[in-house]
Amino acid sequence: QSVLTQPPSASGTPGQKVTISCSGSSSNIGSHTVNWYQLLPGTAPKLLIYTDNQRPSGVPGRFSGSKSGTSAALAIGGLQSEDEADYYCAAWDDSLNGWVFGGGTKLTVL
Amino acid sequence: QVQLQESGPGLVKPSQTLSLSCTVSGASISSNRYYWSWIRQPAGQGLEWIGRLYSNGSTNYTPSLKSRVTISIDTSKNLFSLDLTSVTAADTAIYYCARVSGFRGHAFDIWGQGAMVTVSS
Numbered sequence: 001q002s003v004l005t006q007p008p009s010a011s012g013t014p015g016q017k018v019t020i021s022c023s024g025s026s027s028n029i030g031s032h033t034v035n036w037y038q039l040l041p042g043t044a045p046k047l048l049i050y051t052d053n054q055r056p057s058g059v060p061g062r063f064s065g066s067k068s069g070t071s072a073a074l075a076i077g078g079l080q081s082e083d084e085a086d087y088y089c090a091a092w093d094d095s096l097n098g099w100v101f102g103g104g105t106k107l108t109v110l
Numbered sequence: 111q112v113q114l115q116e117s118g119p120g121l122v123k124p125s126q127t128l129s130l131s132c133t134v135s136g137a138s139i140s141s142n143r144y145y146w147s148w149i150r151q152p153a154g155q156g157l158e159w160i161g162r163l164y165s166n167g168s169t170n171y172t173p174s175l176k177s178r179v180t181i182s183i184d185t186s187k188n189l190f191s192l193d194l195t196s197v198t199a200a201d202t203a204i205y206y207c208a209r210v211s212g213f214r215g216h217a218f219d220i221w222g223q224g225a226m227v228t229v230s231s
Binding site for chain 1: 147159219224
């Protein structure tokens with residue numbers, strides 16, 4: 001059981017906007033920034049969002065992050081077929097003194 | 111371009127030690143600007159952080175694995191390593207090494223492609 005809670009699946013059609021939630025507690029998201037990662041089979045995981053809402057260079061602007069209290073969200077606008085992947089949120093946790101991840105959300109582009 | 115590459119046996123027997131290396135290219139592992147981590151993903155499950163290593167050799171480990179894990183650095187070869195002792199089938203997973211950037215919210219900003227390790231007799 002993951003410390004951070006994500007929906008196991010999400011879906012949308014090309015061009016739509018999809019939002020993936022990530023819920024935590026005061027010891028992790030409530031106290032620290034959230035990062036988001038994209039995992040595609042057979043490839044190195046990719047950092048999508050850091051410090052709640054910052055995009056590394058090369059990540060399209062249609063990926064955005066937000067945080068409020070002990071919850072965070074990843075929004076993907078203008079959905080494309082290549083966005084079909086697993087998405088994970090992560091944050092530092094003071095109780096565990098380490099990083100914790102969400103259980104991952106499998107995004108399907110219909 | 112910074113790249114990380116995991117290497118090591120793909121099959122380990124129960125009760126033995128799992129050993130993996132992560133070779134860093136395009137950057138010095140001794141840099142104070144970054145530090146390094148191991149993360150794993152059991153089949154069908156989510157990601158689990160294993161531990162982190164600073165260039166001075168200091169480490170932190172996740173509590174559930176702390177008694178069995180050692181992460182070490184070899185600056186001469188520009189790599190860092192993971193040793194996990196007394197493995198069981200529950201340690202079967204894809205093991206990733208990653209760079210942690212203090213400039214990017216201490217995010218894992220570069221990852222290796224992962225090494226599949228199966229624990230089986």
